[in-house]
Amino acid sequence: MCDGGRGVQVGRAVRMANSDPTLHNVNANPKDNRPFNFGQVPKTPAVTRVFDKPEVGVPFRCGVHSWMNAHPGVVEHPFFAVTKADGTFEIKGLPASTYTIELWHEQLGSRRSRCRSGRRRRK
Numbered sequence: 001m002c003d004g005g006r007g008v009q010v011g012r013a014v015r016m017a018n019s020d021p022t023l024h025n026v027n028a029n030p031k032d033n034r035p036f037n038f039g040q041v042p043k044t045p046a047v048t049r050v051f052d053k054p055e056v057g058v059p060f061r062c063g064v065h066s067w068m069n070a071h072p073g074v075v076e077h078p079f080f081a082v083t084k085a086d087g088t089f090e091i092k093g094l095p096a097s098t099y100t101i102e103l104w105h106e107q108l109g110s111r112r113s114r115c116r117s118g119r120r121r122r123k
């Protein structure tokens with residue numbers, strides 16, 4: 001299971017594997033995509049699912065271990081990041097332009113802001 005939240009792209013396969021020596025359960029309850037719920041016995045083949053619509057903060061939880069949860073974002077492009085422990089993040093490969101960036105937090109919700117990507121001009 002993801003470690004808190006990551007990003008995936010619409011239409012790309014998400015691979016979920018159990019590398020622990022114990023049973024887990026993957027229970028995803030998206031609003032705009034198809035939900036799924038299955039057990040994962042150790043040493044069984046990974047399971048893949050595809051999200052076909054964008055949706056940020058998809059709630060995942062493990063029905064065996066209540067502390068295990070994640071909220072990955074499903075987006076239509078490859079430009080996303082998860083903040084580090086110090087709150088910083090980096091999105092590589094973004095062409096220079098002005099963008100709307102959306103920040104999402106599982107308790108605070110989302111906020112949008114305009115930002116500019118690219119090199120700063122020297123004065």
Ligand SMILES: [Cu+2]
Nearest residue numbers: 024062065068
């Ligand atoms: Cu678990």
